[in-house]
Amino acid sequence: MITWTVANQKGGVGKTTTTVALGGLATEQGKRVLLVDMDPHGSLTCYFRLNPENIEASVFTLFEQRSQLSEALVGQILTPTPYANLCLLPASMALATLERKAIGDGMGLVLLNTLAQIKDSFDLVIIDCPPQLGVLMINALAACNQLLIPVQTEFLALKGLDRMLHTLTMLGKSRKQELKYCVVPTMFDRRTQASVSSLRTLRNDYSNVVWPGKIPVDTKLRDASKAGVPPNLFDPEGRAMEAYKSLYKYMQE
Known part of the structure; x- marks a missing residue:
């Protein structure tokens, strides 16, 4: 079982969309995929038409009953x-x-x-994180093999990336092992100078860790979320999904 975490200490950069898009693509290859929502706002949970306000058994249950973790409990x-x-x-x-x-x-x-209890049940786990450093993000980083950091191609998002990389440096010292990560440019709009300039800065300043592609602005992603359908099924040939296909292939290399 491989585990990816999608995280950034800035909100609104495309974490949940990236989680669902990559998960959907993996299922097309016949992989058994588990998506994990670690965000109290529950965007990933809402994507699939569940209500975080009244859900009974959730990730919170795992923390409450952490001394009694079992395959049966996780299965519930x-x-x-x-x-x-x-x-x-x-x-x-x-x-x-x-x-x-x-x-x-x-x-x-x-x-x-938790994931150790169900390691034989899934091929790929993708974890969606809250946009702040705390016990939830620490859990997600400790549980993964590789980290994806979506970064919106705009100036303030680049500042958020600096904070995220500082967090990874501190975590690497405590783990005594560096976590492999990939920066994913998102919401790229070639019509705006701000987006073009931000992408150029990403490529210049973080060239060794930035995915060579970019996820473009695409209203079909918003429409897929509104419909509660994974983007690969909602608009399989769309420009954003073509980019996510490239990212998914890159993550497996």
Whole structure:
């Protein structure tokens, strides 16, 4: 089982869209895919028409019962989606309370230990993170083999990237092992100088870690989210999906 985390300490950069798009593409290859929503806002959960405000069994349950983690417990929380080979560990708004409760042994490894219970059930896990550093993001980073950092091609998003890379440096020192990561330019609009300039800065300043492609602005991604359909099924030949296909292939190289 391979695990990817999608994270950035800035919101609105395309994390949830990237999670669903890559997960959908993986299912096309027959892979059994699990999407994990670690964000109290529950954007990924809402994508599949679940309500984080009243959901009973969620990722929060795993933290509550972390001393009793088992395959059976995780199985009670796993939620099938309407799409073949695509499953979800949903979020609830209760996750927002974890930061003040995050005291005690093993709080940073709950997700890693959870995935160990179901390692034979899935081929690929993709984790969607909240846009701030805390126990939820730490869990997601500790559990993954590789990190994707979506970065909107605009100036303020580049500042957010600096914070994220600083976090990775600190995490690497504590883990005594660097986490492999890839910066993914998103929401690129070739019609605006700001977007073109930001992409150029990304390429110049972070050339060794930036994916060679870019995800363009595409209203079909928003329409897919509104319909609750993975983008690869909603608009399989669209320009954004062509870019995500390239990214998915790159991540497997």
